[in-house]
Amino acid sequence: MTTATQPAPAIRVQGIEKSFKDLQVLKGVDFDVKAGSIFALLGSNGAGKTTLVRILSTLLKADAGSATVQGFDVSAEPGDVRESISLTGQFAAVDEVLSGRENLVLVAKLRHLKNPGAIADDLLARFSLTEAGGRRAATYSGGMRRRLDIAMSLIGEPSIIFLDEPTTGLDPQARIEVWETVKQLAKGGTTVLLTTQYLDEAEQLADRIAILHEGRIIQNGTLAELKQLLPAAKVEYVEKQPSLEDVFLTLVGAGAASASGTTSASGTTSDTGKASS
Known part of the structure; x- marks a missing residue:
């Protein structure tokens, strides 16, 4: 229950179920995500992480259960949900023919925002891409391309961002670059729901971690709480x-x-x- 001292969660998931023909992917998932926090959904390939993100971002309908994002029901109010969120998938969705700056300007124009050039320049500076802004995105490293992809996701200042396996395929240095970017998002007040199969990624970034296994949340807590589930180290x-x-x-x-x-x-x-x- 939401009280004066306990604000409503940015994301609330209750009893979500989803099947594809005879394969039940989600089997009653429940969790809350506090506003301005980083929440990691940790699980192996096939655990149902991407399916759940697609439901929360209104790209897929659940078979049962309910979910709200920024107070809006994902089933009954999909338009309001889409205005509140941004989704970054497993692979960077940048136009490699365009420069980094042109990618940002394009998205700003598609969102009908004023001063798209100024918005692009601000994001290039924020993500340490100013010097590379005039280069084609095809020349970017994996980490730079992912940072550009996240920058594009932030145009329009969504209050919630979904990052689905954001460091898949990146080298160690590029992963650290993305981690720093995610930390800065949360410091700025953005709520981040992160899906990952990397234990160290969840450990480095998350305020709270939920372990999704075979379609169910088997544990949900802070890193310290999860570590207490095992005997104390010798x-x-x-x-x-x-x-x-x-x-x-x-x-x-x-x-x-x-x-x-x-x-x-x-x-x-x-x-x-x-x-x-």
């Missing part, structure tokens, strides 16, 4: 070697800060990698 003082990710990010210049020392269950390590008390 504390040992060991020397920890850098991971391959540490080495890679250091060599390419993206992980110097994180590679100067690592963290173990027993405490922070010194620069030599040995645990300190």
